Amino acid sequence: MDFDFSSLFAFILFGLTIGVVYGIVALGISLIYSGLDIVHFAHGEIYMFGAFFGLVFSEQVGVPYPLALLSAMICAGVLGIVIERVFYRRLTRAGGGYTVAGMGMIICGFGMSVVLQNIAFLIWGADAEPFHVDLGEPYQFGDISLPKSYALTAVMALFLMAALHFFLVRTKLGLAVRAVAHNKDIAFLMGINVPLMISLIFGLACALAAAAGTLIGPMQSVQVEMGYLMLMKAFAAAVVGGFGSLPGAIVGGLLVGIFENLGAAYISPSHKDIYAFLLLILVLMIKPSGLFGVEARVKA
Amino acid sequence: MTEANETDGARGSTPMLSIRGVTTGYGKIQILHGVDLTVQRGQIAALLGGNGTGKSTLLKALSGLLPVWDGVVEFDGEPIHQLRPDQIVRRGLVQVTQGKDAYPAMTVEENLKLGAFTRSDRKGVADDLERVFTFFPRLKERRNQLSATLSGGEVQMLVIGRGLMARPKMIMLDEPSAALAPKVVLSIFATVNQIRATGVSVLMVEQNVRMALLLAEYAYIIRDGKILIKGEARDLIKDPNVKLSFLGGTVADTSREIVA
Ligand SMILES: Nc1ncnc2c1ncn2[C@@H]1O[C@H](COP(=O)(O)OP(=O)(O)OP(=O)(O)O)[C@@H](O)[C@H]1O
Ligand SMILES: [Mg+2]
Numbered sequence: 001m002d003f004d005f006s007s008l009f010a011f012i013l014f015g016l017t018i019g020v021v022y023g024i025v026a027l028g029i030s031l032i033y034s035g036l037d038i039v040h041f042a043h044g045e046i047y048m049f050g051a052f053f054g055l056v057f058s059e060q061v062g063v064p065y066p067l068a069l070l071s072a073m074i075c076a077g078v079l080g081i082v083i084e085r086v087f088y089r090r091l092t093r094a095g096g097g098y099t100v101a102g103m104g105m106i107i108c109g110f111g112m113s114v115v116l117q118n119i120a121f122l123i124w125g126a127d128a129e130p131f132h133v134d135l136g137e138p139y140q141f142g143d144i145s146l147p148k149s150y151a152l153t154a155v156m157a158l159f160l161m162a163a164l165h166f167f168l169v170r171t172k173l174g175l176a177v178r179a180v181a182h183n184k185d186i187a188f189l190m191g192i193n194v195p196l197m198i199s200l201i202f203g204l205a206c207a208l209a210a211a212a213g214t215l216i217g218p219m220q221s222v223q224v225e226m227g228y229l230m231l232m233k234a235f236a237a238a239v240v241g242g243f244g245s246l247p248g249a250i251v252g253g254l255l256v257g258i259f260e261n262l263g264a265a266y267i268s269p270s271h272k273d274i275y276a277f278l279l280l281i282l283v284l285m286i287k288p289s290g291l292f293g294v295e296a297r298v299k300a
Numbered sequence: 301m302t303e304a305n306e307t308d309g310a311r312g313s314t315p316m317l318s319i320r321g322v323t324t325g326y327g328k329i330q331i332l333h334g335v336d337l338t339v340q341r342g343q344i345a346a347l348l349g350g351n352g353t354g355k356s357t358l359l360k361a362l363s364g365l366l367p368v369w370d371g372v373v374e375f376d377g378e379p380i381h382q383l384r385p386d387q388i389v390r391r392g393l394v395q396v397t398q399g400k401d402a403y404p405a406m407t408v409e410e411n412l413k414l415g416a417f418t419r420s421d422r423k424g425v426a427d428d429l430e431r432v433f434t435f436f437p438r439l440k441e442r443r444n445q446l447s448a449t450l451s452g453g454e455v456q457m458l459v460i461g462r463g464l465m466a467r468p469k470m471i472m473l474d475e476p477s478a479a480l481a482p483k484v485v486l487s488i489f490a491t492v493n494q495i496r497a498t499g500v501s502v503l504m505v506e507q508n509v510r511m512a513l514l515l516a517e518y519a520y521i522i523r524d525g526k527i528l529i530k531g532e533a534r535d536l537i538k539d540p541n542v543k544l545s546f547l548g549g550t551v552a553d554t555s556r557e558i559v560a
Contacts, residue, residue, distance in 0.1 A: 172417065179403060179414055185365055186401045191389035191418035191466060 009116075010144040011265045012258055017150045019257020020157035026241065026249035027164065027235035028205030034244040035181040035201035038088065041109030043209055043234070044227030045116035050076040050210025050221045052124055055131050058214075067154070072208040072214045078166045080206025081114065081199045083237060113227070118136075120224040131217035153215040160211055161250055164204070168246075177201055180285050233260075236276040240283045242293025251291060255279060313378040316341045316470050316501040317362070317393070321371035322381075324361040331357045332525040334371065339470065339518075344492065344502040346516035346533065348509050354525040355505045357400050363395040364388045376469060390391050390418050392469035396476065396507070402457045402462070404448035408439055411458055412449050415465030424467065432461035435491050453484035460491065469499040475510045488498040489515055 025047055032040045053075045057068035091104050135148035168174040179187040180197045188194050212220075212230070220226070236258045240250025256276045263275035283291065317339040325331040331354045339345040349355050360366040362373055364385035373381035375393050383391070404410050412432060416425045432443040433440035436457040442450065447458055453485065456476060463471050477485040489511055496502055506512035513519055513533045521542065529541060536542045 020343075172413070172495065175406070175414055176417060178406065182403055182405065183401060185349060186403070188385035189389065189395050189397065190367060190414050190462075191365060191386045193384070193386045195384075 006143050007265070009141075009258060013141075013144070013146060014150065015258035015261030016254060017257070018219075018261070019237075019254035020154050020161075021212045021216055021253070022159055022230075022233050022237045022256050023250040023253025024157050024208045025230055026237035026253050027161065027246060028208040029234055029238050030241075030244050030246055030249040031201055031205045031208075033176065033238075034246075036084075036088075036198055038105045039109065040205070041106060041231070042083075042112035042116060043205070044229075044231030045113045046076055046080060046227075047209040047213045047230050048120060048207045048222075048224060048227035049079060049116065049208075049213070051131070051213030051217045052120060052129075053210060054184030054214030054217055055129060055222050057131065058131070065135075069211060069214045072210045076210030076213075077207035081203040084202040087112065088202075089195075092096040113231075117224055118228070124224060126224060128221040128223040130221050131248045132236035133218040147219075148267070153219070154210070156215055160208060164208070164246075172262045173200075201249075215235065232273075233276050236280045239290055240280055242290030245290070245292040248290055307440065312376075315339060316343070316376060317503065319362070319371065320372045322358070322361060322368055322373060323370045324357065324366050324368055326366075329367075330525070331411075332361065333525055335518055335522070335525070337530075339501050339503050341501055342496065342499055343518060344429045344496050344504060344516040346512040346519040347503060347522060347540075348507075348519060349522035349528075350511060353522050355522055356474055357525075358522070359395055359397075359474055359503075362388075362472065386418070389466060389468075392466075393472070394463045394466045394468035394470070395472040396459050396463040396474060398474035398478065400452065400459055402447040402450070402455050402458050405443050406447060408447055408450070408458060409443040411462050412439075412465050412495065415462035416467075418466060425465070428465055428467060432464055435494065436461055453480050454489075456480060456484070456488060457491075460488070464495065464500075468500060470493065470503065472505075473502045474505045475507060476504065477506065477511070485511070487517065509510070509542075510537070515541075 025043065027044075029040060030044050032038060032043070050072050054068050054070035057063050058065055061068075061071075063071065087108065088105070091108055092202075097173045133149060135152060138145040138147045139151060140146075166174075168178060176187065176192045176197055177200065179190060179192060180194055180201070184194050187197070213226075215232075216226075233256055234253070237252035238249050239252070240255055241252030242251070257277060259279045260272055260275040263278070264272040267275075287293070304412075315338045317337075319335060319337050322335045325334050328514060335354075335358055337345070337358075343434050344545060347355055347358070359368065361368050361381075364380070364383055364387070368381040371381070372379060375388070375391055378391070380391060381394070403414065406414070409429075412429055413425070416428065419425055432447070433443075438454055439457055439461060442454065446453065450458060460473065463473075476488050476492065480488065485508065492502060492504060493515060504512060504516065513536055516533045518529065519533045520527050520534050521536075529536065529539070531539070
């Protein structure tokens with residue numbers, strides 16, 4: 001029996017596309033972790049809100065898709081900043097600034113996730129909403145046809161990653177963000193407005209999640225419970241890559257995407273969602289700190 | 301004991317830094333019990349004391365990293381004890397911490413640029429970068445190296461240089477000579493002397509009492525969160541009380557050269 005290379009190629013291609021989306025959500029989770037020392041368990045719900053924002057802008061307001069994407073990112077960024085300022089900051093302050101505030105912060109994140117889900121339920125109901133974006137005929141690569149929404153997703157996600165990289169490495173503000181992520185007291189002594197920078201980091205991470213939501217929307221559908229699975233996959237991606245490492249988050253996302261598509265194709269499609277965790281377990285067995293992780297990361 | 305530092309401020313009408321009755325601590329634990337201290341414009345003042353007496357705590361309070369519980373901090377004639385640390389830096393008061401806290405994952409140059417974060421005059425920043433490189437030529441050779449790869453002495457140069465990049469009116473140095481080889485210590489002290497020559501006031505915390513007293517004009521000795529002794533450095537160096545508490549003669553008298 002001949003091995004069908006073109007379908008293998010297709011599975012990898014689809015895996016990469018979904019993988020970059022996991023990557024940008026994981027990027028946000030890592031950004032929040034390295035900047036604020038909190039593991040944000042409500043990030044899946046920010047992603048879900050982002051998808052709804054995109055849907056509302058695209059279908060109800062009627063703006064073109066790219067503009068809907070941008071608007072969703074801005075709205076989710078603002079939502080994130082408000083949540084952080086009003087709720088999380090009290091807790092982190094009680095823990096003596098942005099140190100690991102431990103259990104309190106984790107429970108607060110879970111609580112926020114439930115609250116956001118219920119708010120979304122009140123606004124949009126429990127039904128899955130289709131997200132129509134008409135981008136025209138799919139691309140053809142030989143036997144494989146790739147819907148344009150997939151291609152657009154991959155391109156947009158890569159663009160967002162490149163933009164974030166440029167921001168962090170090449171701009172003065174990005175330098176300040178890195179400084180705050182590493183040591184807040186010293187960043188303060190550099191004249192950096194640390195509380196403002198923390199808002200910026202949180203807002204950026206939430207905007208990335210919203211971008212992921214708006215990009216995935218047209219491929220699947222938009223639904224109030226969509227955040228949970230994405231959070232799990234993005235966490236798997238972040239841990240596979242090395243928690244807190246930004247390049248690691250992206251590579252982890254790609255690996256999770258490819259792995260689960262190959263698993264679904266060659267092992268069993270009905271267990272699609274467990275392959276991410278299978279990969280996670282495999283990577284942790286071989287390299288417990290994740291692929292790009294630093295052993296015993298010491299934070300000041 | 302002379303009171304010269306409070307009364308006849310020789311070089312200006314208001315002192316650069318004037319603090320009165322400052323108390324602070326961590327959580328409920330009080331560390332400083334009413335500290336008074338003055339630094340005149342263009343002066344090097346030394347803050348001396350044993351381990352755990354509250355020197356770093358005082359600097360953190362002055363920088364705004366710790367809340368001032370009570371008392372007044374006036375910098376350049378204006379109260380600053382209720383400002384955020386970044387606002388205090390913008391006023392021109394910069395601290396170089398004890399921990400030699402360079403950002404290890406950033407290059408030497410990125411660290412220095414970060415020091416100039418509050419400034420938008422590109423030309424001036426570029427000039428100051430060159431000035432720091434003339435102070436510390438080794439940093440120039442290593443400008444594109446990650447600061448994690450620097451030696452202890454080089455990191456100390458880097459953090460002092462980074463402090464200067466803000467173009468401060470006053471710089472507070474927390475034990476700049478700690479854990480460095482004697483030769484590096486000399487060069488650090490020589491640099492502090494040059495910093496004063498550029499018109500920047502200096503408050504220097506030191507364990508190296510003899511060197512500090514040779515360099516500084518005025519000195520404060522702190523113990524258990526209170527100023528115990530203060531006076532002109534040249535008087536304190538002969539003071540038997542000071543000798544009793546500190547002077548061990550660890551650094552050779554050649555250190556006199558750098559102040560001459
Ligand atoms: N973050 C903190 N939380 C609680 N107590 C602290 C903290 N930092 C310092 N202390 C305590 O405050 C007291 C003064 O510490 P400080 O660092 O100001 O001493 P120091 O004079 O700078 O000493 P050294 O010469 O060793 O640097 C010490 O008893 C120390 O244990
Ligand atoms: Mg100290």
